[in-house]
Amino acid sequence: MRIVAKGLTYVYNPKSPFATQALKGVDLTIEEGEFFGIIGHTGSGKSTFVQHLNALIRLTGGELKIGDYDLADKKCKVLELRSKVGMVFQYPEYQLFAETVKKDVGFGLKNFRKGISEEEADAAIREALRVAGIDYDEVAEKSPFELSGGQRRRVAIAGVIVTKPEVLILDEPAAGLDPLGKKELMELLHAIHGQWCKTVVIVSHDMDEIAENCTHAAVFSEGRVALCGTPKEIFSRGDELAAMGLGVPVTARAAQIMRGRGYAVNTDFTCDDFVNKVLALYRAENAAGAPAGGTHKESAGGAGDAE
Amino acid sequence: MEEFTTVSEAAEEGVPAQAEAPVPAVRFENVKYTYDDDEEGTVFAVNGVTLTIRAGEFVAVLGRNGSGKSTLAKLINALLRPTEGKVTVFGLDTADAKKAFEIRKSAGMVFQNPDNQTVASVVEDDVAFGPENIGVPREEIGERITAALEAVGMTEFRHATPSRLSGGQKQRIAIAGVLAIQPKIMILDESTAMLDPKGRREVMDVVKKLNKEQGMTVILITHFMEEALEAERAVVMHRGEVVMDGTPEEIFARADELETYNLTLPRAAYICRRLQEAGMPVGNAFNAEELAEAICASLQKG
Numbered sequence: 001m002r003i004v005a006k007g008l009t010y011v012y013n014p015k016s017p018f019a020t021q022a023l024k025g026v027d028l029t030i031e032e033g034e035f036f037g038i039i040g041h042t043g044s045g046k047s048t049f050v051q052h053l054n055a056l057i058r059l060t061g062g063e064l065k066i067g068d069y070d071l072a073d074k075k076c077k078v079l080e081l082r083s084k085v086g087m088v089f090q091y092p093e094y095q096l097f098a099e100t101v102k103k104d105v106g107f108g109l110k111n112f113r114k115g116i117s118e119e120e121a122d123a124a125i126r127e128a129l130r131v132a133g134i135d136y137d138e139v140a141e142k143s144p145f146e147l148s149g150g151q152r153r154r155v156a157i158a159g160v161i162v163t164k165p166e167v168l169i170l171d172e173p174a175a176g177l178d179p180l181g182k183k184e185l186m187e188l189l190h191a192i193h194g195q196w197c198k199t200v201v202i203v204s205h206d207m208d209e210i211a212e213n214c215t216h217a218a219v220f221s222e223g224r225v226a227l228c229g230t231p232k233e234i235f236s237r238g239d240e241l242a243a244m245g246l247g248v249p250v251t252a253r254a255a256q257i258m259r260g261r262g263y264a265v266n267t268d269f270t271c272d273d274f275v276n277k278v279l280a281l282y283r284a285e286n287a288a289g290a291p292a293g294g295t296h297k298e299s300a301g302g303a304g305d306a307e
Numbered sequence: 308m309e310e311f312t313t314v315s316e317a318a319e320e321g322v323p324a325q326a327e328a329p330v331p332a333v334r335f336e337n338v339k340y341t342y343d344d345d346e347e348g349t350v351f352a353v354n355g356v357t358l359t360i361r362a363g364e365f366v367a368v369l370g371r372n373g374s375g376k377s378t379l380a381k382l383i384n385a386l387l388r389p390t391e392g393k394v395t396v397f398g399l400d401t402a403d404a405k406k407a408f409e410i411r412k413s414a415g416m417v418f419q420n421p422d423n424q425t426v427a428s429v430v431e432d433d434v435a436f437g438p439e440n441i442g443v444p445r446e447e448i449g450e451r452i453t454a455a456l457e458a459v460g461m462t463e464f465r466h467a468t469p470s471r472l473s474g475g476q477k478q479r480i481a482i483a484g485v486l487a488i489q490p491k492i493m494i495l496d497e498s499t500a501m502l503d504p505k506g507r508r509e510v511m512d513v514v515k516k517l518n519k520e521q522g523m524t525v526i527l528i529t530h531f532m533e534e535a536l537e538a539e540r541a542v543v544m545h546r547g548e549v550v551m552d553g554t555p556e557e558i559f560a561r562a563d564e565l566e567t568y569n570l571t572l573p574r575a576a577y578i579c580r581r582l583q584e585a586g587m588p589v590g591n592a593f594n595a596e597e598l599a600e601a602i603c604a605s606l607q608k609g
Contacts, residue, residue, distance in 0.1 A: 091501075149372055176530075178372050179569075180569045180571065245505060250574040250578070250598065253596070254575070255599075257599035263603060285606055
């Protein structure tokens, strides 16, 4: 499902002294199959935007189409849409409530698909837990509160993917986890992206996370999309991001400083690529440096300060 | 005259100097703590920790979830009492129930979720909650609020509603609430985990300032390796034990060891290490600026 927003606006507490315009005309297209990143400050409108995507916030201004669902249409089948656009909130483990993991994961499923048979539901729950990296036989009958924090978050994600949504949206999915937990969670999202949900959208403050994982990203600022493109395109514009009070990945910052010193690193800002490009630069310098001298700076793509 | 100083005299001189050594802010002596009373197969959340934190130190505590970091923190301000061993805070034994009140006054704690730590609907009332509870006279409470809000840079929000503040601002109010009790130790238990980068920066700046300007002892529990770099000392916990202890730079130089405790390097240090492993002679770097420097220096030599 392709997501297309045009001129999306939204005002909280309209016609009151507390009225605040959270969205001031958002134009954004998210193609099917993307691993899409949404970046922006607290208050930039990004959460308001993603809550529109499964109609938690109803459209009040502008256009929004999710696949064939037109949210401007009063007759839009919202419940059906919600089963196809899964939403995982921040710290979703705090939203677990049922007595057993199985009941918790099955809750959304049974609401979206009334009259689903026990066997069918059980198979879907089993499958969702498997994808989320949780052993069904071990935890299905346990209380969610007996699990570790990391496991609980996975259970919460299973409870959303159990309806097999085509689009999965996650708000700060890795927040609060330790470094290894973060890494494992991002691996899980890639696994889900590959085999389960066609499109994954993450909201994140972590620029390194966006650079490492996303195919495209949008930067929200003051209720609008200020920048949109591949992480490479976005993080090449460090000055504009800085003006919005946002940072860049470590790789982008380092590349920016190196460029100032006459060393151009043409990288997509993932760690792997950055390391490879720097090593290539180093080898080119060494290979050219020993015999010939003179022209070796050309391979670095910039006039150097070697002399 | 100095030449005649004998070894024994020097040693004697050393004794009073040692006796006068300042009381450490926190001392753990072979401390164990378990959450279950079950005698058999007891799992210790903190398992034999011996650790001294000097007054005025800024210590980061690192470790995976479940490594015992939070238990360690709660043992310091007597929310928990050791199952075995002894914890003293400025010389006061936390096992002594009569001292608990005084210990908690000297060791304030800021938790993870800013929304769970607000008790009042106006900022100044929220900050006043602590001092009111310990019986600070009314006139003095006002002064303390003023000082605390100033220290965290939130003076202009004195009459604001906490629920309308950003996460970083709420955490600074939580810190002000602790400051109003005038503690000597500030413990932050993943207090930046739920904040955005701007909020995290705000909190870190406040904490560093308190440490530098007021000599506050700071114990910062965090999952952000970059934050640990701002401390003067880092302690790594693993399965309830302190397994590494040194400057953050020393800790992060021992990457292989760190990996066995399931911790990662700050990203710049990680990239640096990858380059070194591939045979590029780059110096150590812990942030983007140092990384760029190290790479440029290495390229120039090449």
